[in-house]
Structures are given as structure tokens and as C-alpha cells.
Amino acid sequence: MARSLTEVPIVSRRAWAGGLRDAGINASSPYAAADTAIDTLSGYLPENRSPDAEILPGRNRVTARARDLVRNNGWAAGGVAKEVDSVIGSNFRPLLKPDWRALGLSAEWSREFKEQVEARWRSYADDPRLFADTTRAQTVSQMFGTAYRTYLIEGEAIGVLNWRRFRPTKTCLRLVDPDLLSNPNGAADEARLRGGIEISRDGVARAFHFRQAHPHQGYFDAADAFRWKRIAREGRNGRPQVIHFFDKVRDGQTRGISRLAPIVEKLKMEDHYARVELQAAVINAVLAAFIKSPMGPEVIDEMFSEGGGEGFLNYQGARGQFYGQSNGIRVGGARVSTLYPGDEIGMVNTARPAAQFADFESAVLRNVASGLGISYEQLASDWSKTNYSSARAAMIEIWRGWTARRASFAQGFCQPFFMAWLEEQVLDGHIALPAGAPDFYEHWPAYARTKWIGPGKGFVDPVKEAQASAMRVALGLSTLEEEAAELTGTDYADNMEQIRSEMEAMPEGTLHPMQESFAKLLGNTGGAALDDARRTTSED
Known part of the structure; x- marks a missing residue:
């Protein structure tokens, strides 16, 4: 069917x-x-475990291995340095944007407030006397770079805000080694105290316990290594006292884990393989040649059995005496070397490194680069197979990740410090609020609203990217302030102030490049508008 x-x-x-x-x-x-x-x-x-059950038991071992790799492995050290330089750089600073609409104030006040606050912050953050650092060792930007490096290697950045009465600005920051954050007396973790952090019923970190000295620092701090100090997360009026930043990837997570954790094994394997290949290459280079004796194992056994070993010793003695003497003849002034009868010259095979070494290293580095969130070309500094399109695509993808990390770190670590500093400036009267302005503490975030600026993205093709930037501004898709911050890491207001002074210093009749129109930048001639600008400059 x-x-x-x-x-x-x-x-x-x-x-x-x-x-x-x-x-x-x-x-x-x-x-x-x-x-x-x-x-x-x-x-x-x-197994499925809680976040702290996964992280806390092995965190110290992961941290120790990550630190060791960054100390001794060039790829790990280079990858960390590249990210810190790209995200934080040498001048990480706030671009103040007070929310004047939420405050019910004017845009004119906002501009004046911005200029005043940023000017005082620059004096404070870049002071060569280093009063912003409790230990007086770094500027603010340098402290931010150190904190971000600690977050990258150890998974978290910790700072304590101190108050030093006899400094020009009393608010200062002390960076804390994450190893010091621990349960008092080495107590086991429990529901309300985990990894040195007191946790409220709602899961809020409300206090931190810091060991007063590192347990492995040395005999001179032995007593302090067994003393702990409890510091509340916030003080009066919500002033930050402890800043604890880490990537929270699951609910209930208390401490961070190294960003290098997924690639520690592969980095160590690559490091070991590279060492072995290098050692083999060095040995091959040192042992370029050798002398082969014609005697095999059977002949040696026979000589030992017949003469009790005397025959073999006599033979080796005769060879040693031969090579110890000048055993060559000269023909026309040139020396011709001779060998002991029966000996031959052998050459060491120098096929090192192994043929597959480069491919293996490239594969490992691609995995490591992906784990770090950068491209293989950046990690290996190998641009031999990269064209403009692929470089541009890689930069956009990587920059998106770096921008997200910069914003996250700025809001989680830098912004609380800035808010504490601004509180002191307002309360001490260094920065005055207008009459009738809303209460500072009720609108603290609105007064301290900022965007943090770090290094610029840079250029793959400067001309094309500058033209694209001008087009975005011309079409209303971006602003000059945004483009200056993203491409070059500068403050547009500072740029304009400098350009204004440069225009005043230009010789009569000379046009400053800034006075060129966007049309000319986009490839047009500028025409009559450009001539008008030149005439205006000449008349002025």
C-alpha cells in the first residue's frame, strides 16, 4: 500500500x-x-555556585598569577599598558556639564560655573606638590591610572578618601592594595561579612575592613598585619569615604576577579613554549660544530674488556694530546687544520625555532588579545597584514569597548572623588552658588554632572577622519566639543581660547587656519566666503 x-x-x-x-x-x-x-x-x-563562592576561594591565587604574568611576561605587560594608556592616559579629567535645567538655573550660569570649577580642579589635580594624594606621590591623573591598572590586573580598584586639615585642599585620596581588604582576624566568610565587606540586608556594601599592613610585607609591620580598621562606606551627608570599583557580572557579587583570569593558562603556555624554543636556538648557536669519533660502543667495550680500560684511556689521551698541540700545516702562509685519524667534523642542525612556532604563537596571541578586548595587531605590534579598512574596523570595535570601560570606571571610581572635592569647594566658599539656588546636597549629582575625557581615538587616515568629523557636525549628528574630546582628547573650550589668542597674534592680513570654512575642509574652494574672511582679518 x-x-x-x-x-x-x-x-x-x-x-x-x-x-x-x-x-x-x-x-x-x-x-x-x-x-x-x-x-x-x-x-x-x-557546578552552579553563587558569585562569591566562585570568586572568593580562588581569588588570591588568580591575583598572584596575574601579577606574576604582568611582571614577567612581555605580552601581558604590553597588553595591560596599552589599555591603561588608551583608557586613562596622562591627563584624565572631568568636563563639567551641570544640569542647569534640573537645577532651574540659566545656561549662562552653567557656563560660568563650569569654567570656575574646572579651573580650580586643574590647579588641584595637577599641583606638582601632589596634595591630592594622601601619600603625596602622584597627581590625580596618575592615581587614576594606577587605580585602573589595579582594576585590570586584580579585578578591583579601592580608594579611601581622607581629610588632611593642614593642606590647601583638605580632600585627598589614598589608593589601597586590594590584599588589605579582608575579614578581621582571617574569619571565614558569612552572610553579612564577605571578603572584608559588611553587607546590609538589601545587599548594600556599608563598611569595609582593612588590614593595617600587608601580611607578607616584613617583620617591621608584623603587629599592624594583625590589626584591622573598619571604615564606613559613606560619612555625614553621604560624603564618600571608601570607593570600591569592580565589574559586577552577577547579582550577589561582592569582590572582583582579575580581567586576565580567562587567559592566564594560555599566556603561561605560550611563555613556556617561547622559552624552550629560545633556549634550543641559543644552544644550537653556541654548539655550531663537534668532532665525531669513529669508535662505536662495541669497540669501546672490547678495549675495556681486554686492557681493563687502559686501552681506551690511552686512546683518549693520545687524541687529547693531538688536539692540544698545533696540529696543522701551513701552505702559502695559510693554516690547514688536521684531525686525529678517523675523526670527522659534525655540524649541529640549526632548524630553530620550530616551523610551527610562529603559527602557534599567533594563535595564542589572538586568543589573549580577544580576552583583553584589543586586536591581535595591537597586542603583537604586527601590522604587516593590515590594510586601512581592517585597521579602521578594528579601531572602531576596540574603541567601543574602551569607551564603555572608561565611562564605567569614571562613574564608579573617579566621580565619587570629584563629588567629594566639589563638596569641600562649595562648603568652604571657594565656589559660590547663586542666590536662591537649590540645596547642594539635595542636587549634588546635578551640580557635579561631568563627562570624563581621556586620550583621543587617534587617526588611521587623518584627512578622511577630519572630513567625516566636520560632516557629522555640519549635519547636527555631533558637536565640536564631542569631536575634540573623541578624536584628540582635548577640551573644545580650551582649544577655542588658545585659537583666539593665536588669531590676535597673527600678522595683519594673514588668515588663521581655523577661519577656513567647513566647506573648504570638505574639499570645496571656499569661494567668496573665504575672500570675505581674509578682508575682515586685514581690516581688523
Whole structure:
């Protein structure tokens, strides 16, 4: 009987399972990822644990390995340095944007307030006397760079805000080694105290316990290594006292984990393989040649058995005496070396490094670069196979990640410090609020609203990217302030002030490049508008 085209054949469960076994898949779960009968996954049985149960027990070991790699592995050190330089750079600073609409104040006040606050911040942050640092060792930008480096390697950045009465500005920041954040007396973690952090019923970190000295620092701090100090997260009026920044990836997570954790194993494998290849290459270079004796094992055994070893010793002595003497003749002034009868010259095979070494290293570095969030070309400094399109695409992708990390770090670590500094400036009267202005503490975030500026993106093709920037501004898709911050890492207001002074210093009749129109920048001639600008400059 003919089967209908729409009829579904009935297959017994046993036949179905047998077919799967024939195909190499013994399915016991609707999802292959959950199937324990598959050979490739049978031993892969990770556990589901809480975030702190995953992180806290092994955190110290992960941190120690990450630190060691950054100290001793060039790829790890270079990758960390590149990210710190690109995200924080040498002059990480706030671009104040007070929310004047939320405050019910004017845009004119906003501009004046911005200029006044930023001027005082520059004097404070860049003071060569280093009063912003409790230890007086770094400027503010340098402290931010150190904190970001600690976050990258150890998974978290910690700072304590201090008050030093006899400094020009009393607010200062003390960076804290994450190793010092721990439970008092080494107590075990519990529901309300984990990793040195007191946690409220709502899961809020309300206080931190810091060991007063590193346990492995030395005998001179032995007593302080067993003393802890409790510091509340916030003081009166909500002033920050402890700043703790880390990537929170799951609910209930208390401490951070090194960003290098997923690539520690591969970095160590690559490092070991590279060392072995280098050692082999050095040995091959040192042992370029050797002398081969014609005597085999059988001959040596025979000489030992017949003469009790004297025959062999006499033979070796004669060879040593021969090579210790000047065993050559001269023909026309040139020396011709001779060998002991029966000896031959052998050359060491110098096929090092191994043919597959470069491919192996490239594959490992691509994995490491992906883990760090940068491109292989940046990590390896290898641009031999890169064209403009691929470089541009890589830059856009990487810059998106760096921009997100910069914004996250700025809001989580830098902004609380800035708010504490601004509070002091307002309360001490250095920065005055207008009459009738809203209460500072009720609108603290609105007064301190900022965008943090770091290094610019840079250019792959300066001309094309400058033209694209001008087009975005011309079409209303961006602003000159945004473009200056993104491309060059500068403040547009500062740029304009400098350009204004340069225009005043230009010789009569000379046009400053800034006075060129966007049309000319986009490739047009400028025409009559350009001539008018020149005439105006000459008349002025």
C-alpha cells in the first residue's frame, strides 16, 4: 500500500536511540549541552555556585598569577599598558556639564560655573606638590591610572578618601592594595561579612575592613598585619569615604576577579613554549660544530674488556694530546687544520625555532588579545597584514569597548572623588552658588554632572577622519566639543581660547587656519566666503 505524502513514519524509541548511537550521539537530554552521555562532554561537569563562592576561594591565587604574568611576561605587560594608556592616559579629567535645567538655573550660569570649577580642579589635580594624594606621590591623573591598572590586573580598584586639615585642599585620596581588604582576624566568610565587606540586608556594601599592613610585607609591620580598621562606606551627608570599583557580572557579587583570569593558562603556555624554543636556538648557536669519533660502543667495550680500560684511556689521551698541540700545516702562509685519524667534523642542525612556532604563537596571541578586548595587531605590534579598512574596523570595535570601560570606571571610581572635592569647594566658599539656588546636597549629582575625557581615538587616515568629523557636525549628528574630546582628547573650550589668542597674534592680513570654512575642509574652494574672511582679518 502506497504511503501518503503527508503521513509521518512511526519510528520506535529503540530504533531512534540506535540511530543516534550509530551517529555517535547518545542523547539523554533535549539539549546537547546538558547531555552527560556525549563522549566529548562526559567529564565536563562544572557546578552552579553563587558569585562569591566562585570568586572568593580562588581569588588570591588568580591575583598572584596575574601579577606574576604582568611582571614577567612581555605580552601581558604590553597588553595591560596599552589599555591603561588608551583608557586613562596622562591627563584624565572631568568636563563639567551641570544640569542647569534640573537645577532651574540659566545656561549662562552653567557656563560660568563650569569654567570656575574646572579651573580650580586643574590647579588641584595637577599641583606638582601632589596634595591630592594622601601619600603625596602622584597627581590625580596618575592615581587614576594606577587605580585602573589595579582594576585590570586584580579585578578591583579601592580608594579611601581622607581629610588632611593642614593642606590647601583638605580632600585627598589614598589608593589601597586590594590584599588589605579582608575579614578581621582571617574569619571565614558569612552572610553579612564577605571578603572584608559588611553587607546590609538589601545587599548594600556599608563598611569595609582593612588590614593595617600587608601580611607578607616584613617583620617591621608584623603587629599592624594583625590589626584591622573598619571604615564606613559613606560619612555625614553621604560624603564618600571608601570607593570600591569592580565589574559586577552577577547579582550577589561582592569582590572582583582579575580581567586576565580567562587567559592566564594560555599566556603561561605560550611563555613556556617561547622559552624552550629560545633556549634550543641559543644552544644550537653556541654548539655550531663537534668532532665525531669513529669508535662505536662495541669497540669501546672490547678495549675495556681486554686492557681493563687502559686501552681506551690511552686512546683518549693520545687524541687529547693531538688536539692540544698545533696540529696543522701551513701552505702559502695559510693554516690547514688536521684531525686525529678517523675523526670527522659534525655540524649541529640549526632548524630553530620550530616551523610551527610562529603559527602557534599567533594563535595564542589572538586568543589573549580577544580576552583583553584589543586586536591581535595591537597586542603583537604586527601590522604587516593590515590594510586601512581592517585597521579602521578594528579601531572602531576596540574603541567601543574602551569607551564603555572608561565611562564605567569614571562613574564608579573617579566621580565619587570629584563629588567629594566639589563638596569641600562649595562648603568652604571657594565656589559660590547663586542666590536662591537649590540645596547642594539635595542636587549634588546635578551640580557635579561631568563627562570624563581621556586620550583621543587617534587617526588611521587623518584627512578622511577630519572630513567625516566636520560632516557629522555640519549635519547636527555631533558637536565640536564631542569631536575634540573623541578624536584628540582635548577640551573644545580650551582649544577655542588658545585659537583666539593665536588669531590676535597673527600678522595683519594673514588668515588663521581655523577661519577656513567647513566647506573648504570638505574639499570645496571656499569661494567668496573665504575672500570675505581674509578682508575682515586685514581690516581688523
